[in-house]
Amino acid sequence: MKPIIRVENLSKQYRIGARQGGYDTLRDVISGTLRVPLNLVRRQGRAAPKTIWALRDVTFDIQPGDVVGIIGSNGAGKSTLLKILSRITEPTAGKIELYGRVASLLEVGTGFHPELTGRENIFLNGAILGMRKVEIERKFDEIVAFAEIEKFMDTPVKRYSSGMYVRLAFAVAAHLEPEILIVDEVLAVGDAAFQKKCLGKMNDVAKHGRTVLFVSHNMGAVGTLCNRCLLIEEGKVEHDGKVADVISAYQSRLYPAVAPTSELGKVDRYGSGKAKFTSVGITHLGPERSEKPFLYPGEDLLVDITIAGESDITDANVALIIYDYSGYRIIDTNTAIKGSFLSLQRGEEAKVQFQLHEVLLKPGTYVVGLWLGGNGEIIDGITYAASFSVEADPETIRHSETFPGTYQCKYSYELQIDKLPQNGSRIVNSD
Amino acid sequence: MLVTRTSEAAVPAVGEVELPRRPLVVIEAGKRRFLFKLSEFWEYRELLYFLIWRDIKVRYKQTALGVVWVVLQPLLMMMIFTLFFGKLAGIRADDGIPYPLFAYAGLLPWTFFATAANSAGNSLVNSASLITKIYFPRLMVPVAAVGAVLVDLAISFCVLAVLMVYWRIPPNRGLVVLPLLICLVTGLALAFGTLMTALNVRYRDVKIALPFLLQIWFFVSPIIYPVSILPARWHWVMALNPMTGIAEGFRAALYGRKPFAWTALAISGATTLVLFAIAMFTFKRMEKSFADII
Incomplete structure (x- = not known):
């Protein structure tokens, strides 16, 4: 099948060291410019700025409907990859082709303004995430219900508890309907119940055939949600394949000293x-x-x-x-x-x-x-x-697919197939 | 057999997803475009609307006087300048209208320009959290900052109307030029603000220098004094400052007591256009590195 995301030889270089402050002052530039001809004469350049490759020659394709987990140690380049895919920053080399509308969620509550009320922030945040006004209006009640903060819709969000804030922010994001959703570690917030709800919502998104890219350190969440996994280390795709395999590769990297x-x-x-x-x-x-x-x-x-x-x-x-x-x-x-x-x-x-x-x-x-x-x-x-x-026991497992979860009790089952009445009126709960 | 069935149900039903033949977006390294994609601005027009709406909503939240400040600021400025320049320094309006009105007509475009330029100049740095987390055309940020200040300008005009009734100045035919003048001053604020905000991302000196720069600009522009107090041979130098044509133009349009200085206005327009081109070019060139260095 044709991929929805095609990444070819993607690289991103960052300058570190002296420029780490992120910006320089005019004085630096002026004195630097003045020194250039001087250095040309002396044939010694200024000390070359230290650079690091956050990503180096990354190539992969993503098929529509894939839910891809992206794992790796801190500083491996996962977030840089998401930032390039979301068009926030430009790659140093390489090419990406996107065959669908992208919504990225690198943080919950991007653009929330503390002085605005919950209601106002839903509209603002929705617009920032790329929703149309009519779309926000249509989903407004759903968003409010999901966030469970009906009573505080007209309170400025600066008076919200951090939990309420996160719930509202995620609720807006959860109602995005892009073809490609890019999510960075946002599930690390909120209480257990809310996290469960978020995972459920992400699962729904995936079930509707949308493509999801999902960076997480929560291997449990990756294992539950994803059907494919990329392990990124030192700016390179080290493993790409089935979730269980990639996670165990990551695991053995994480604890290299750990042996039987x-x-x-x-x-x-x-x-x-x-x-x-x-x-x-x-x-x-x-x-x-x-x-x-x-x-x-x-x-x-x-x-x-x-x-x-x-x-x-x-x-x-x-x-x-x-x-x-x-x-x-x-x-x-x-x-x-x-x-x-x-x-x-x-x-x-x-x-x-x-x-x-x-x-x-x-x-x-x-x-x-x-x-x-x-x-x-x-x-x-x-x-x-x-x-x-x-390991999966080849003698007892007849089905190759592994399902998430850690514990498997001993079980047996009985199967019975009955004919349904033609009009189907016996089905009471069609839900 | 049962196991196989459940597994089929667990796999998400895909396949209906119809992909476009050509990619919607291509991200490529080192691709330089000199012009902005206008279709993209149209696509994000609602975001622009919400950004302006946010700025207006937020500006006077948790203030006791609220929107009264918009009225109060130019009025107080007018009173202070009337006292110091009109009375103590003895500056006279060259068209015979009362000094307070003369000053107000100059302060009207100036206050708009200075507020818009300052707010646009700091807009990108203040939106750092947005810029590092989400994509949208970056130019929206300074444009929204200027847009929000346009509302203040409208309110200031209402105050002017009251003042004109008080001093019994009838409206005149020159008012038809006013929209052109407003466009010109908006364009100037946009150009200067956009240039400053792009530079500000890289050189934080701008943040410190900007208020100072505007202060100097205020005194070299004929806001609280008429151009005519200077010798005629210096008038062309004054005209190079786009604010000259705008401030003089505002007074001519509002009170109709003296003819339009069309040459000065044309020079203002040309300088604004050049500044606008420089600003857009600089912004476009720096835009790609904003998220990395902000």
Whole structure:
């Protein structure tokens, strides 16, 4: 199919260093200009301004109806890409062809004026985002209802709480109807309930066959919404493909030191240090308790931990935490739950083995964290101690598509097909 | 089999999307265009309207006197200048009308010009948050700033009407030239404001220098004194300042006591046109880097 966005060899260079202030004064320019002929004679130019390539030779196509997640570390070039696509800034080299109307949402509430009322700001913001006045009028009630601030429509937005402000701003943006929607990390605002609502709205947009480009650090949101994902690192498209694959590539980049077995000498840790985790080892057990490099859903997992005592500790609790790719804590288990506590003296070493049975996690990469503490004291804690991956079991999965989510319980189903009456009058709730 | 069915339903129904054969927008590096795309301005006309509407709404919010300020400013200026220049310095209007009216007719275009130029000159920098977050024709920003001040000019004219009734000055035929003069002063404010705002993005010196520059401009323009107080051989130098033709033109049009200085007016028009061309050229050239350096 013909792409709706075509990006060819796109590059963007920024000057950094002396000009970082963003603007220069006339004096700099005058003195600089005066020095030019002087430098020509001396054959030594002014120190060349330092430059960085925010984007370097980026090429990709986006098909209509694609919902593309764009992920990558801070400063990788994601926002620069969105800014060029939104025509805010110009590329240094390369070309983009857009075959649809673009609306970009790089910030919620762009152009909101604090002195204007909610009602006035809906019109202003709508116009700024590219809506026609009649369009805003038509959707006005919907926008107000979505924002849930009917009572405050005639209050200046400077009197709004930050939550109300964000809700109103997102409500306007959510009612845009462009062919291409470009969104930058706007879901990082608002309370959990509102975020859920926003995700739902974005999902609707995607369902209507519109094309969405979506930058986020929230891997959960990317996993739920997107059908394709781009990983951008150091100004280049490093991975492009199925969401789960790209996210796990990103994950392995993020925690390169994290491996199934690791010596925990040089990791980021917190706590008093009276005792320290020295190593962690993960063993995946298949059928007949055979060891494997990865886990299939429903298999057992062994986590071996060693702890060295630096000074005496008594009645401490050892905890094992497992996070999914979005950093969400899925499993948090510890020895205290089972009623056992650890006491350790200086010079002693403790070995703890957690045996997790039938781990029903969906395919993906998971991070293991460790925590030791007790009596109101954190002795040692490591957020990223090791990682393991769960793979789709080719024997049991007949359908190639992976669906979002982290937990898959064991299930079965029954299927029954009935004939509907011809007039269809038995359908009460057609919604 | 059931699994397959659900998955088909989960995939968004696409395919109906009809794409245009040629791209709606092509973004290319280093493409230089010298002219603005007029069709684009038409497309964004509603945004211009809302930007002007915002400026007007916001300007006098949370002030006790509100729109009264628009009336008060030129009136107070008129009184002060009448006191210092009309009475103490003894400057006389050359067409025999009372000095307060003489000064007001000059202050009318000047106040508009100075306010518009200052507000347009700072408009881009003040809209930095818009410029770095969303695309629209950047020229809309200074144009809207000037547009919003036009409303003040209209109110000032209403005050003038009251003053003319008070001093019993009948309307005259010269008034038909007034729209032309208003266009000229608007064009001048637009040209100067646009040039300043583009430079301001890059050189913040403009922000500091602009009020000072306008102050000097005010005194070298015949706003509170007639051109005739200068020796005739200097009149052509005065005419190079586009404000000369405008201020003298306003007085001739409003009171009809002296003939139009058509030559001065023509020179004003030509200078304005040249300034306008320079402003548009500069703005267009700098426009692409606004978001990066603002």
